[in-house]
Amino acid sequence: MNYITHSLGGAAAGVMVINAMGVNEPTQQSAILTGAVLGSLFIDIDHKKSWIAHKIPLLANAASGLFKHRGVIHTPVFVAIVSIILGVLDWSWLHEWNVFAPYFIRGFIPGMMSHLVLDTLNVQGIMWLWPISNKRFHLLRIRTNSMMEMAVCVVLGACLYGKYGSFF
Template identity: 30%
Template sequence: MTAEGHLIFSVACAIFSKKAELSPELAHGDWWHIIPGALLTSLLPDIDHPKSIIGQRLKWISQPIARLCGHRGFTHSLLAVIAGIMLFRAKMPADWVIPPDVMHAMIIGYLSHILADMLTPAGVPFLWPCRWKFRLPLLNSQKGNQLERVLCLFLVGFAIYWQQGAPIIDSLHLQSLSELLRTITSI
């Protein structure tokens, strides 16, 4: 997925997360904290690729990670999410506090990147170091990013439209998840 796709997808995930009240911090959080927090970390897993947007800016971090783990390795796993959460909890100075809603949004942004990469044929090793690839290949990067852009913008629009607390399928007036998938892939 492209950087543009990851950024748009993270906005959709942040909106869904707040409306679905995934945590009390997100449910009662400020939109001005949640959206920037998700955007801030939505490209971070690609630090393992020196030619990515973030990898080009932080080559001194990106190149060693790429050599050690390769692209879509550790940084695209649940273990990286857990390590990041533990790092923030253990190493932050007492006077430098990230608001809880921002912290939760940053986790959503990071996870949105991993989820978005699961939509590609390459998938991700979500349970790294186990090499199993988790994927639901709806997007094929060889066909350009038009489908990716349309899908991500559709998800943002739907996230805005979705009424908090309503089942997603009922919101779409569809009979089944398979009908939802057919609708998305026919765009």
């Protein structure tokens, strides 16, 4: 999926977190949404030409050099490792450094998960069971930047607006 579809998926995940946590403070909501959208875009760090790779080229060069696109970084294990690291950082000092950091992280993690879910709709799929199996799973056969992806993007945007429009 392209970065627009992933951003919308991340935003949807962020709104779900806001609703589930019952966060009413606008600045805290913004921190969750920002984290969710960036989390959803972060997973494509293993693709040199992705939106996030242009923002943090050094990390993207390292990630895309070490791992192939839609490989290890596109797995629940990677998301779990990043989540644990962020959780430990938050628990130890991050929450004291910035009051919005805990909210950002609570958006970032579901944002990353939304990326895996959306990429599962692509024909290439992702390795949901890695490292047990390298088999790639996909639910649909959508090609990136195709008309079908555009349809997913529009449906996602409409759902987001329809269900949570009042929120924005």
